[in-house]
Amino acid sequence: MTFISDSRFHRQLLLVNGLLPAVFIVFDHWRGELGANPVEFVTRATGVLALIFMVLTLLVTPLRKLFGWNWLLKQRRLIGLYAFFYGVAHLLTYIAGDRDWQLLSVPDDVLKRPFIAVGMISFLLMVPLAATSTNAMIKKMGGKRWNQLHRLTYLIAIGGVVHYYMIVKSDITYPLAFAIAVGLLLAYRLAVQIRKVA
C-alpha cells in the first residue's frame, strides 16, 4: 500500500491536526493563557477555523481535477465536519460569552446586528449538510440530490466571509484574504461550468 492510497492514515492525520487547535484553546483556557479578553480570542479563533475548513472543503475538487489527487475526496466529509464543529464552537462561544447564556436575547440580537444575522444564517445552512453527511443519507437521497443540497457550501462560504468582513473595524486584511480564496475557488467552478456549456 502506498501513502497515496492509505486513506486510514490520511484520516488519522486530519483528525488529529484538525482537533489540535481546539485542544490548545481548551488547554490555554485551563492555564489562563488566552490573553486579556479570552471571549474575544476564542470567538475569533473558532470563527476563523470554521472559515479555514470551509476553504479546505472547497479546495478538494479543484485539486482533484487539476492534479488528479483523487485520494483527497475520501477526507472531504471530515474536513466539512470540522468546519461545522468549529462553527458550533463559534456559536457556543457567542451564546456563552457575548449573551451570558441568555438564550432569549439571541433573536433580538440577531435582528439588531446584521453581521450576527449573516453569521447565524450561514451556520443554520450548515446544519442540513452535517446531518446528511453519512453514507446512509447519501444513499437515501441519491447522489444527484445530495450534490445539489451540498452546493449550499458555496453560499455558506460567502456568508462566512461577509460576516467576518462586517465585524472588522478597519483592517480588512484577513477578511480580504478569505474573500480572495473563496472567490478563486468559486470562480474555478464557474469556469468549469462555462466550459462544459460552451
Place this chain on the structure above:
Amino acid sequence: MSKSPEIPPSEITPEETFLNRRFFMKSAIWAGTTVATTGLYRTFSPRADVENTGTAIASTADPSVTSHLLPDEKLNTFEEIAGYNNFYEFSTDKSEVAAKAKNFVTNPWSVEVTGLVQKPRTFNLEEILKFESEERTYRFRCVEGWSMVIPWVGFPLAKLLSLVEPMSGATHVAFTSYHDLKQMPDSVFAGIDLPYVEGLRLDEAMHPLTLLATGLYGKTLPNQNGAPVRLVVPWKYGFKSIKSVVKIELTDKEPPTTWNLANAREYGFYSNVNPTVDHPRWSQARERRIGEGGTRETLMFNGYADQVASLYAGMDLRKNF
C-alpha cells in the same frame, strides 16, 4: 498474486526494512504536520510577556477622584493594561501591540503647542515630565465593548493649556499622534488615515478630569500604552484618548478626528460613553470588564456624569454621539 519476473529477488526490499522505512516516514509526517499546525496556532494565539520596564514617577494620589469606583470594581493588572492595546500604528491585533512597539523610540520627544494661543511653545520630554504628577485611577471604556480600570499617572491638560494662554477666539483643541512608517511599518494595514488625529471642545479639554498621562502603575508609560505622553478623557470612548501626542493645536472650529473620518456613521466627534446610544453594529448597554467573567452595565458618561454631564446640557446626545 501475479508474478513480476522483471524484478529480480535481490532487489525486492526485505519486509522488515520496508516496514521500518514506512514507520519512519509515517512518524516524520506525523511530526511535520503536528508541528506545523501547532506553529500556525501559536502564531495567532495571544502571548503574555509584558514587562514593566518603566522608570518610577513621583506622584501624589488624588483621593477625590480615585475613590469613585464601585465597591466591586478593582484595578486591572499591569499585564492586562499593557498586554491588550488598540494602537493601530503598530498592529490591529491587540495582543500583538506590546511586542511590535517594543523598540519604539520615545526619547527625545517634543510636543508642539500651537494655534490660537498667546505663547506658542514646544515642550520637550523633560519639561513634560516636570509637571507635578498625580495618580488618577479611571475607568477606561473602549468603543468595542470592553473596559478596564487603570491607575494613570499624569497631570490635568488644563495646566499645560494655561501656560500657553489660549486666545479668546479658541473653541477647540486638536491633537496629533506620532507617525513614522520606519518605526511603525505595520501601520500600512491599519485601514485608517495616519497620523492619528483627535479633538476636544476647549471646555472638555480644560475639564479637571482630562489628563495628560505620562505613566501608569507609578512608572512611565509602556510604549504600547502611548508613551511618552497621551491624552486620557475618562468619560469618552477610549479612541478619543489619543496616544503618543506630538502636537496640540488650539483652533476656532471642530477639528477632524480619525475614526470619524474613517466612518462618520459609527464614530461621532463627541463619542461620550453612553449606554443608551448603540453603535450601529453592536449594543453599548453593557461592557466586558477585562479580567471578569461576565459583563457589567455601562454607566452614563462612564460613571463620571455628575462631573461632566453639565458640559452637554441641552444637547441631543443621540445626534451628537
